[in-house]
Structures are given as C-alpha cells and as structure tokens.
Amino acid sequence: MDNSSTPASNSEAVGSVTSLKRKSDDVGWEFCELAVTNDPDKVKCKLCNRVISGGVHRLKQHIAHIKGNVASCQKATPIDKAKCMQALLHQKKKKEEKREKLQELQERVNISEKNSNEVEILESCTTPYSLGPMDSFARPISPADSLVESRKKLRQQNINDVLFKKRTSEVHAYLARWVYESAIPFNDVNNDAFQQLLEAVGQFGPGYIPPTQYQLREPLLKQAVETTKETVKKQEEEWKKSGCSIMTDAWSDRKRRSIMNLCVNCKLGTTFLSSIESSADAHTGKYIFDYVDKWIEEVGSKNIIQVVTDNASNNMAAAKLLNEKRPYIFWTSCATHTLNLILEGIGKMPKFKFVIDKSKELTIFIYAHHKTLSLMRKFTKKRDIVRPGITRFASSFLTMQSLLEKQENLKYMFLSKEWLECKWSSTAKGTKIYSTIVSQTYWQALSMCVEIFKPLVKVLRLVDGDWRPSMGFVYGELKDAKKEIIRICKGAADI
Numbered sequence: 430m431d432n433s434s435t436p437a438s439n440s441e442a443v444g445s446v447t448s449l450k451r452k453s454d455d456v457g458w459e460f461c462e463l464a465v466t467n468d469p470d471k472v473k474c475k476l477c478n479r480v481i482s483g484g485v486h487r488l489k490q491h492i493a494h495i496k497g498n499v500a501s502c503q504k505a506t507p508i509d510k511a512k513c514m515q516a517l518l519h520q521k522k523k524k525e526e527k528r529e530k531l532q533e534l535q536e537r538v539n540i541s542e543k544n545s546n547e548v549e550i551l552e553s554c555t556t557p558y559s560l561g562p563m564d565s566f567a568r569p570i571s572p573a574d575s576l577v578e579s580r581k582k583l584r585q586q587n588i589n590d591v592l593f594k595k596r597t598s599e600v601h602a603y604l605a606r607w608v609y610e611s612a613i614p615f616n617d618v619n620n621d622a623f624q625q626l627l628e629a630v631g632q633f634g635p636g637y638i639p640p641t642q643y644q645l646r647e648p649l650l651k652q653a654v655e656t657t658k659e660t661v662k663k664q665e666e667e668w669k670k671s672g673c674s675i676m677t678d679a680w681s682d683r684k685r686r687s688i689m690n691l692c693v694n695c696k697l698g699t700t701f702l703s704s705i706e707s708s709a710d711a712h713t714g715k716y717i718f719d720y721v722d723k724w725i726e727e728v729g730s731k732n733i734i735q736v737v738t739d740n741a742s743n744n745m746a747a748a749k750l751l752n753e754k755r756p757y758i759f760w761t762s763c764a765t766h767t768l769n770l771i772l773e774g775i776g777k778m779p780k781f782k783f784v785i786d787k788s789k790e791l792t793i794f795i796y797a798h799h800k801t802l803s804l805m806r807k808f809t810k811k812r813d814i815v816r817p818g819i820t821r822f823a824s825s826f827l828t829m830q831s832l833l834e835k836q837e838n839l840k841y842m843f844l845s846k847e848w849l850e851c852k853w854s855s856t857a858k859g860t861k862i863y864s865t866i867v868s869q870t871y872w873q874a875l876s877m878c879v880e881i882f883k884p885l886v887k888v889l890r891l892v893d894g895d896w897r898p899s900m901g902f903v904y905g906e907l908k909d910a911k912k913e914i915i916r917i918c919k920g921a922a923d924i
C-alpha cells in the first residue's frame with residue numbers, strides 16, 4: 430500500500446529546519462521565510478513583512494486572499510494570488526483523494542453479516558458511526574475492561590458457531606496480509622497493546638481513521654511520553670515505600686561501542702534510567718562505582734536495597750568501593766551469570782571437558798563441509814544440531830542434548846554407504862570423528878554429562894526469565910539441583 434502521501438499541511442511541520450529557508454518545493458516558500466529558525470510554524474511574508482503563525486499553509490491563504498483564518502496580503506499581485514490559490518486547491522484535492530482512497534479501502538472490507546438473532550449483541554453495520562449527542566453517555570472505549578467480558582458475552586448469546594468461525598477467519602486474513610506486507614514479527618501478535626488495539630477498533634466500529642505519520646511522530650508520541658512519565662512516577666513512589674534494586678550491565682554493540690546501562694527494579698517493574706557509552710578499558714571498578722553512586726544519589730540512597738551486577742572483576746572492585754561508602758547497601762551478583770559460571774566451572778573438570786570437546790569437534794566437523802552437512806540433514810530428517818553460541822554455557826548444553834537425541838541418526842549416517850563414498854571419510858579428521866561416533870564410551874559419557882547438567886540448566890532457565898525476581902527461590906532450587914546431581918552421580922557409580 431502507498432504510505433508516501435502525507436497531507437501537505439502535515440508534512441510542512443516535519444523535517445529539519447536549519448536555516449530560514451526550508452527544504453521544500455512548496456510554492457509558498459517563494460513568498461516567505463521562517464520568522465525564527467527552527468520554528469516551521471512562524472513564517473514571514475516577503476511581500477508585506479507580516480509574520481504569520483500556522484506555517485506555509487496559512488501563508489498561502491494570506492497571499493491567495495482566502496478569508497477566515499488570516500488577514501489577506503495587500504502587496505500580492507494577481508499572479509501571486511493565482512499561484513497560491515492553485516497550490517491550495519491542488520493540496521485540497523490531494524487530501525480529498527486520500528480520504529476517498531481510505532473510504533474505498535474501508536468499503537472493500539467485507540466481513541460476513543451476523544443473522545438477526547445476534548444483532549442486539551453487537552450491531553453489525555458497514556457504515557461508519559456518526560456520533561450524536563447520545564454518544565457522550567455511551568461507554569468510553571476501554572479495551573482492557575471489555576476484552577474478556579465481550580468474549581464471554583458473545584459465547585453466552587448463543588452465537589452461531591459456524592458464522593463466528595467464518596467471521597474470525599475473514600478478519601484473520603486482513604490481519605495476516607498486513608503482517609506479511611509490513612514484515613511484522615510474528616510474535617508481535619502476543620503483544621498486549623496489539624490485542625487492546627484490535628478490541629478498541631472493534632468497539633469504535635466501522636470507519637475508524639488511523640493516525641497520519643505526522644500524528645504518530647508528533648502529538649501521539651508526546652502523549653505517550655507523558656503516559657510513560659506517569660508510570661515512572663508511580664514506580665518512584667513505590668521505591669520510597671518498599672525499596673528498589675539498581676541493576677547495571679555493560680556490553681558492546683554492533684559497532685563495537687562499549688555501552689553501560691543502568692535500570693531500577695521495584696515491585697511494580699523495571700525502569701531504564703541511563704546508559705553511557707565508554708571505551709572498554711575505562712570500565713574500571715572506580716569508573717563503575719562512580720556511575721552507580723551518582724545514580725544512587727539520584728534515586729535516593731535510603732530507597733536502595735541492593736545493586737545487582739555480574740561477577741566480572743571490575744564489578745567486584747566497584748562493590749568493594751560501594752561497601753566502604755555505603756555499607757548498608759548490598760551488592761548482589763546476578764544469578765544468571767553466577768549459574769553460567771558454575772556450569773562453566775563444572776565443564777572444565779577433565780571428565781566433562783573431554784566430552785564437551787569431543788562434541789564440539791563433531792559438530793564443527795559436520796557443519797564445516799557441505800557434504801557432511803547435507804548428509805546429516807538427510808539422516809536427521811532435516812533436523813539441525815543446536816549449535817553453541819559464543820559465551821553462554823547453556824548453549825553447549827543444548828548442543829550436547831541435541832547430539833544425544835540424534836544419536837541413532839548420526840550412527841546410521843557414519844555407517845552409511847554415502848559416508849564411505851564421501852571424500853572426508855578417508856581424511857585424518859574424518860577417521861577421528863568416525864571413531865567418536867562409534868565409541869560407546871563417548872555416548873555414555875555424553876548422556877551422563879547431560880544428566881548432570883540438567884538440574885542446573887533448569888535453575889538457569891528459571892532465573893533467566895524476566896517474569897519474576899529469582900531471590901525468593903534461587904537458594905531452594907540450587908539445593909534441589911545439588912541433591913539431584915548427587916543422586917545421579919551415585920546411580921552412575923553403582924553401574
């Protein structure tokens with residue numbers, strides 16, 4: 430669909446204004462310049478020097494002698510008048526065309542009508558609502574309240590199930606088209622705001638006119654900022670009531686810039702406070718301490734219970750400095766990072782390191798060559814081996830689990846005729862990989878390794894989710910995991 434045609438009156442307020450002349454081919458600019466830099470709303474008529482509020486659109490009305498909004502220009506020649514008049518008419522026509530196009534699009538929307546029994550529940554009409562005086566007494570649009578309620582109602586009222594399904598699939602098709610054409614990520618349908626939007630439009634009824642790009646960019650955005658500020662204000666009150674945690678982390682972005690960010694978490698949720706860009710070598714303990722300490726002041730040191738970071742040595746150094754200055758604030762290590770370190774630590778024990786190394790070697794070999802990769806996919810019925818990411822240990826675990834699941838397929842692959850015929854089977858590397866695959870010791874050790882890591886990975890998953898703070902359960906879960914690992918090890922010793 431064509432989104433490029435913004436109404437001219439809107440686009441005037443948009444864009445960069447760096448000088449008194451604007452980058453625009455609007456004919457109005459022949460007759461005026463900006464009265465002040467950076468304010469596209471105030472323009473000065475070059476003919477009579479009058480300053481006009483309302484931008485170039487109003488200026489054209491001034492020149493064209495269109496009465497109502499602005500005094501007419503006394504210096505404008507008939508030619509000037511005609512020029513501006515023509516531009517205004519053209520603009521008006523474009524706007525009308527746009528409105529017509531929208532109307533036409535809306536008319537083409539065709540959702541099956543309900544039968545007469547259901548008309549009372551939700552009046553089905555294809556003409557846009559015209560709002561009358563009674564509408565001020567009607568219920569305001571409030572999707573959150575009515576989402577569940579309206580669904581219940583629809584069910585209760587014995588709606589014809591077949592028609593219900595039909596209407597749903599018709600709306601689905603419109604939605605899907607938009608998702609595909611605009612490349613909307615599929616998981617966005619789970620977004621609460623999206624669900625509420627649909628409900629709000631449904632409650633509005635036919636004929637809803639969506640905001641223009643300008644409205645989204647300016648007034649609606651400002652409105653959203655205000656709403657966000659309100660939310661934050663509520664959280665700030667909560668900080669004072671029940672305390673909060675400060676969380677900070679550093680990472681490198683795609684341009685290899687080092688970014689440090691700082692968030693505050695309380696019962697009501699997490700708020701982003703600040704981020705700074707700094708060179709990686711500047712991340713000393715003192716640097717982190719200064720940054721955190723500044724924000725502790727800002728948030729109010731009395732409200733802060735703890736500071737949460739990962740276990741990197743610079744953070745530990747910062748923790749020491751903070752403890753000296755503010756001994757009553759805890760410095761807590763991030764549970765996810767700690768668990769990753771535990772898993773990595775266990776992975777370095779010789780018994781496990783051997784299996785992990787062999788598994789990596791095997792996966793890398795398969796993925797390094799076209800032939801081996803396509804063979805693997807053939808034997809696993811197109812299922813891939815989950816491959817490790819760069820840092821996180823959990824992904825190594827997933828790789829091992831994935832290999833274990835495909836044990837049979839992989840054995841078949843390396844015993845197949847295709848493998849024997851493949852040039853890699855006779856190489857030193859290939860022979861080595863082959864001996865891993867046929868080694869019962871390897872598979873047994875791999876299975877053991879996965880079993881032992883499983884309880885800890887389970888805890889890792891629990892703490893890695895954003896859905897609830899881990900402080901309350903992490904100790905108990907770790908204790909359980911420990912017991913489980915001991916049980917598995919004992920079982921293995923019995924064999």
Ligand SMILES: [Zn+2]
Binds near residue numbers: 474491
């Ligand atoms: Zn004038």
